Amino acid sequence: MINRRNFLTTVALGTASAAVLAACGQPAPAQTGSASNPVTINYTWWGNDDRAERTRKAIALFESKNPDIKVNGNFTDFAGYWQKRATEAAGGGLPDVMQWDLSYLRDYGQRNQLLDLGTVKINTDAFDKSLLPSGQIRGKTYGIPTSTNAFAVYYDPAKLASLGIAEPDGTWTYKEYNAFLAEVGAKSNGALFGGTDYTGIWWMFNIWLRQNNIEAFTEDGKLGFSKDDLKKWWNQTAALRGTPAIVSEERVTQLAPKSPFGSNVSATESTWDNFMAAYLGDSGAKELKLVPVPSDDKDNLGLFLKPSMLMVASAKTKYKDAAARFIDFMVNDPEVGQIFKTSRGVPASKTQRDGTTFEGTDKLVVDYEKSIEKYLKDAPEPPIVGFGTLETSFKRISSDLNFGKVTVDGAADAWFKEAEDLIKQNS
Amino acid sequence: MTQSPTLNRRSTSSTPPLPRKSRQRGADARAGYTFLLPWLLGFIALTVGPMISSLYLSFTNYNLFDPPKWIGLDNYTTLFQDERFLQSVGVTLSYVVFGTPLKLAAALAVAMLLNSKRKGQGFYRSAFYAPSLIGASVSIAIVWKAMFGDSGPVDQGLSFFGINLGGWVGNPSMTMPMMILLTVWQFGAPMVIFLAGLKQIPADLYEAASMDGAGPVRKFFNITWPMLSPVIFFNLLMETIHAFQIFASAYIISNGEGGPAGSTLFYTLYLYLRGFSDFRMGYASAMAWLLVIVVGIITLIFFKTSKSWVHYSGDAK
Numbered sequence: 001m002i003n004r005r006n007f008l009t010t011v012a013l014g015t016a017s018a019a020v021l022a023a024c025g026q027p028a029p030a031q032t033g034s035a036s037n038p039v040t041i042n043y044t045w046w047g048n049d050d051r052a053e054r055t056r057k058a059i060a061l062f063e064s065k066n067p068d069i070k071v072n073g074n075f076t077d078f079a080g081y082w083q084k085r086a087t088e089a090a091g092g093g094l095p096d097v098m099q100w101d102l103s104y105l106r107d108y109g110q111r112n113q114l115l116d117l118g119t120v121k122i123n124t125d126a127f128d129k130s131l132l133p134s135g136q137i138r139g140k141t142y143g144i145p146t147s148t149n150a151f152a153v154y155y156d157p158a159k160l161a162s163l164g165i166a167e168p169d170g171t172w173t174y175k176e177y178n179a180f181l182a183e184v185g186a187k188s189n190g191a192l193f194g195g196t197d198y199t200g201i202w203w204m205f206n207i208w209l210r211q212n213n214i215e216a217f218t219e220d221g222k223l224g225f226s227k228d229d230l231k232k233w234w235n236q237t238a239a240l241r242g243t244p245a246i247v248s249e250e251r252v253t254q255l256a257p258k259s260p261f262g263s264n265v266s267a268t269e270s271t272w273d274n275f276m277a278a279y280l281g282d283s284g285a286k287e288l289k290l291v292p293v294p295s296d297d298k299d300n301l302g303l304f305l306k307p308s309m310l311m312v313a314s315a316k317t318k319y320k321d322a323a324a325r326f327i328d329f330m331v332n333d334p335e336v337g338q339i340f341k342t343s344r345g346v347p348a349s350k351t352q353r354d355g356t357t358f359e360g361t362d363k364l365v366v367d368y369e370k371s372i373e374k375y376l377k378d379a380p381e382p383p384i385v386g387f388g389t390l391e392t393s394f395k396r397i398s399s400d401l402n403f404g405k406v407t408v409d410g411a412a413d414a415w416f417k418e419a420e421d422l423i424k425q426n427s
Numbered sequence: 428m429t430q431s432p433t434l435n436r437r438s439t440s441s442t443p444p445l446p447r448k449s450r451q452r453g454a455d456a457r458a459g460y461t462f463l464l465p466w467l468l469g470f471i472a473l474t475v476g477p478m479i480s481s482l483y484l485s486f487t488n489y490n491l492f493d494p495p496k497w498i499g500l501d502n503y504t505t506l507f508q509d510e511r512f513l514q515s516v517g518v519t520l521s522y523v524v525f526g527t528p529l530k531l532a533a534a535l536a537v538a539m540l541l542n543s544k545r546k547g548q549g550f551y552r553s554a555f556y557a558p559s560l561i562g563a564s565v566s567i568a569i570v571w572k573a574m575f576g577d578s579g580p581v582d583q584g585l586s587f588f589g590i591n592l593g594g595w596v597g598n599p600s601m602t603m604p605m606m607i608l609l610t611v612w613q614f615g616a617p618m619v620i621f622l623a624g625l626k627q628i629p630a631d632l633y634e635a636a637s638m639d640g641a642g643p644v645r646k647f648f649n650i651t652w653p654m655l656s657p658v659i660f661f662n663l664l665m666e667t668i669h670a671f672q673i674f675a676s677a678y679i680i681s682n683g684e685g686g687p688a689g690s691t692l693f694y695t696l697y698l699y700l701r702g703f704s705d706f707r708m709g710y711a712s713a714m715a716w717l718l719v720i721v722v723g724i725i726t727l728i729f730f731k732t733s734k735s736w737v738h739y740s741g742d743a744k
Binding site: 079083089108112249256389392405414 | 488490491492493510576577593594596597598599682683684686687688689703704705706707
């Protein structure tokens with residue numbers, strides 16, 4: 001059994017031991033362990049304290065069921081997570097098992113840093129067949145989705161009620177959504193902003209493209225949309241920037257890494273539906289609700305289920321079997337579902353989903369994904385190599401736009417230049 | 428130190444009548460090298476080696492995973508078409524040009540105050556030096572961020588006087604003053620060196636000047652400044668080089684992004700982002716080497732111009 005103190009020590013020593021393991025590679029250790037002489041695998045993830053606590057429980061459960069394997073846990077925040085993986089990969093010392101994001105799957109998968117999970121034993125019978133391709137590149141499986149999430153607009157009903165604004169029903173056009181944001185800003189006299197500038201969120205742009213039947217990336221890894229599309233998108237909120245409808249960029253910067261919505265500065269936020277638990281914790285709100293994103297085409301919301309995170313293994317792991325067993329356990333075990341609820345998203349494996357009881361806000365998230373089922377399209381393939389960088393520069397350039405440092409045309413030029421440069425670099 | 432053994436060896440061959448003593452010296456040299464070895468090995472393996480490989484990488488397209496591809500001078504030429512690179516140069520230059528002189532002025536002013544004979548000077552010296560002991564650390568950057576944030580102490584203090592600037596951290600035009608204040612506040616290291624320099628100036632020079640009726644301003648420009656000029660030169664050089672290398676505080680205050688609106692995108696921060704976020708290691712290496720060259724040139728210019736204003740004691744002039 002692991003107690004809290006043991007666990008903290010483990011977390012603290014995680015990095016150090018990873019380095020030591022990488023260093024003493026020569027005398028090949030046994031591939032499999034036994035209860036008396038267990039093998040140790042390293043597992044790393046990003047997230048907050050809440051996820052760390054849940055992961056600790058899941059690891060303890062795994063170790064009690066698999067006495068021949070010990071799991072060393074280690075975590076950081078999302079931004080620092082990728083810088084650390086880059087350094088480790090360069091040194092050939094990636095942890096055995098890692099939580100992964102779709103944005104970075106190609107960067108590492110195509111460059112042979114990740115284990116082809118088709119070569120080890122992981123049960124995927126309980127997975128929706130349309131979801132698995134999101135972890136596959138050129139026929140090889142590099143990641144198994146733990147769970148799915150969908151994009152949504154969050155709002156706090158209590159805040160809207162106090163301003164005398166009716167709750168949205170989720171059937172709105174962009175014009176109506178903009179009017180709603182402006183109404184919040186006007187009625188609160190600037191005490192509460194409508195929301196952050198949604199045109200600064202890559203995935204909102206991606207969804208809007210899909211609503212207009214445009215794919216963000218072509219199959220050969222080029223951009224599928226034009227500069228004019230991007231200009232049109234960034235012009236959507238041109239009239240709202242600098243008004244109380246949109247959170248000022250100064251405030252966004254000050255509050256980072258917390259979100260304005262979690263800090264009770266804005267009335268709405270558009271993001272993934274698995275942020276529910278984090279927002280509830282940050283804002284202290286009694287209740288938060290979810291509605292679909294706006295669309296000018298009532299029959300096409302452009303929504304899709306995305307793997308909120310994947311489980312991957314390092315191509316260089318010495319314990320393929322142990323790593324596979326841990327991944328299988330994390331994605332399929334019903335008790336793991338019960339531990340994480342919807343904090344990783346809605347469990348992707350049916351076994352895990354059926355074994356989890358969703359109540360309260362967790363039920364809201366599950367119900368939301370059910371309510372949009374008829375609008376869902378196929379999950380997008382893993383985005384192009386370097387997508388993480390493009391997503392970051394999209395956010396940065398929209399932030400410059402809100403600071404008034406660039407015009408919409410200048411912003412679109414700048415982003416396209418960076419994107420084309422990056423695609424050229426990686427081709 | 429490293430030179431003396433070579434000199435000794437030469438003396439061995441030219442002065443054979445002292446074999447025993449020189450053998451002794453040879454043994455000393457060997458012992459010296461042995462003691463030096465751990466550092467030397469570290470220096471070669473951890474500094475010289477990586478520097479040479481980074482020079483090679485700067486001519487390649489290297490993404491950390493695939494083998495580097497030779498692309499000649501491409502990295503260096505694309506640098507100057509990269510708007511973010513030019514922005515980072517602008518940010519860093521304004522920091523060096525405004526921050527360094529202000530920091531040295533603060534250091535010199537405090538050193539002169541602490542040089543006078545007063546009770547409890549020892550305490551004051553330690554107190555004024557303290558900020559630079561903790562100044563470079565991560566924790567102080569976090570404190571700074573909180574102090575200059577929305578409704579932080581600085582914002583509240585200023586609004587008490589009717590100045591409403593809001594938080595400095597989120598305001599692109601206020602982040603540079605904030606970063607400069609942070610470096611000025613860490614004046615301890617140059618201050619201690621100034622203090623040592625001031626103590627070297629013979630008191631009789633001031634006495635003689637007083638007798639001739641010179642006031643404090645005259646004394647400063649005619650005695651203190653020229654006598655202290657080698658120390659000023661040293662501090663100016665060191666602080667300029669340091670200022671070019673600013674990284675940690677900018678990384679912490681901007682969450683590693685160089686924001687808001689690129690106002691804290693310092694040269695080294697952009698270099699880091701290029702290397703470790705965008706996987707453009709070749710590009711980052713080219714940036715590093717360009718920095719080395721530019722700092723080298725600036726140092727050279729400093730040395731050339733120093734002849735006209737730095738006076739070493741014992742100089743004929």
